[in-house]
Amino acid sequence: MTRVNPDAGGGDRLALAVLVQYRMATTEQLHLVVAPGVRIEQTRRRLAKLRDEGLVDRITLPQAGRMRVWFPTGYGVQVAGEWPELRGRRPPRKVSDRTAVRLRAGHGLTVTETALAFIADARRRGEVCRPLDWIPEVHHPIGNGEAVIPDALLYYRRGPEGGEGSMLRAFVEVDRATMGPERLAAKLAVYARLHAYVPTIPGRRRPAFNQEPALEDWRKRYPLFPRLLFVLDGTGPAGVQTRIDALQAAADLALADFRQDVPILAASLVDLLHNGPSAPVWRPVQDPDRRVAWHRP
Numbered sequence: 044m045t046r047v048n049p050d051a052g053g054g055d056r057l058a059l060a061v062l063v064q065y066r067m068a069t070t071e072q073l074h075l076v077v078a079p080g081v082r083i084e085q086t087r088r089r090l091a092k093l094r095d096e097g098l099v100d101r102i103t104l105p106q107a108g109r110m111r112v113w114f115p116t117g118y119g120v121q122v123a124g125e126w127p128e129l130r131g132r133r134p135p136r137k138v139s140d141r142t143a144v145r146l147r148a149g150h151g152l153t154v155t156e157t158a159l160a161f162i163a164d165a166r167r168r169g170e171v172c173r174p175l176d177w178i179p180e181v182h183h184p185i186g187n188g189e190a191v192i193p194d195a196l197l198y199y200r201r202g203p204e205g206g207e208g209s210m211l212r213a214f215v216e217v218d219r220a221t222m223g224p225e226r227l228a229a230k231l232a233v234y235a236r237l238h239a240y241v242p243t244i245p246g247r248r249r250p251a252f253n254q255e256p257a258l259e260d261w262r263k264r265y266p267l268f269p270r271l272l273f274v275l276d277g278t279g280p281a282g283v284q285t286r287i288d289a290l291q292a293a294a295d296l297a298l299a300d301f302r303q304d305v306p307i308l309a310a311s312l313v314d315l316l317h318n319g320p321s322a323p324v325w326r327p328v329q330d331p332d333r334r335v336a337w338h339r340p
Contacts, residue, residue, distance in 0.1 A: 054078060056126070058089055059098055059115065061174050063123040065158065066138050067114045067151045075159055076174045079166075098122060102145055112152065114144045128175055135180075154179060154194050154217045157274050157312065161197060164319040170208070171200035183237055183261065191237045196269065201338060211338055212269035217312075220277035224289035227273070231293040235301040237261060238268055268305050272325070272337060276312040283311050290328040302329065308337055 058077050062068060068076065074086035090113055093099045098119035104110045115123065117139045124133050137143040144151070158177040165172035176198040183191040193214040202208025214234070218227050241257045261268055273290060275283050287309050294307055307328045314324035323334040 055089060055093060057174065058086075059093060059119055059123050060126065060129055062099055062113055063115045063120055063129060063134060063138075064132060064175060064178060065151075065155050066134055066179060067112050067144055067148065068155045069152060070111050070113065072152070072155050072159055073113060076155075076162060079163075093119070100139070100141070102141055102148075104145070104148060112144060112148055115139060132178060132181075150217070150219055150221075153219055153276055153312070157215065157217055157315070158195065160312075160315045161199065161320050164321050165199065167319070168321060169203050171204050172198070184242070185233070185236045185240045185260075186242065191233055197272075199338070212265055212267070213272050213337070214269045215272045215274060217274045218276065218286065220275070220282055220286075224286045227286055228289035228293035231271075231290065231297050231307070234271055234305075235297045238301045238305060239298060270306045270308065270337065273307075273309040273328075274312050274315065275309060280311075283309075287326055287328060287331050291331055294328045308335070310337075 054077065058073060061073060061076055065076075070087060070090065071083065073090070074083045078086055090099060090101075094101065097116055099113055100116050101111050101113045104112060115134075115138060120134060120139060123129050158174075161177065162172050162174060178196045178198075179194060180192050181196045183193075185191055191214075194217045195215040197211075197213040197215055199211045199213070200208050201211060216227075216230060238259065238261065240260050242260050273286075275286055278286070290307070290309055294302060308325040309328055309331075310320075310325045314322075318324050321336050321338065323336050325335050325337045327333055327335060
């Protein structure tokens, strides 16, 4: 009797799941995220097959040496959205729009490149950061119809798989210097609001003096508030310094509990790609003369 291989098509499934979750990736990025141990020609054939099946599509960026950028089709989003690993993570409606992909390619591909840096670093270190442990644009309400939507939420387990280790989480903001440093730094105040936000239920009375106080909304998702990582790109060392100075000034104005409870770190994408995210390339925004590893601020 021939045994059925339960992993048949697993590579196709992971490739589609990554594109649905990440929104977009180049051929090389997807190859390095999904199947770095095989020849890139296999990834090209896989993408061609998924495209023939109507699950993914691509655009070509002529200004980037005719780089191909892959993204899921509406049908691909529908198929992958039924899988348990993507349940509740349906991407925006425009994820399959060719024009939207083209206009967002600069930022979207930089976010994917940042994901790849963490995933590849975990593989080198024998730690655990799977391709789907990078989740872009997770919605976190802060009341009055507003929300915090980080560029990505990172899950990372330190230590070898099967051995002792610790689970880390981080909100990641990727800045390509398309906005001024003050606007970037203003994000700190929004994260401080999320850290303090306690939802109110209309019609419910405030708790009595001897009752337990209501908990912050983020505690429903995380045992600890995730670290806050700013990845800076699109500017040289002087621009990086200007943006870190702005973040430092904003941190001084943030809520005291937020400053004390949440590590806030910044690093240039160039340093991350050259040294790896686990290297001491991160600068605590309240003490920017220091250099630390992101998991040990």
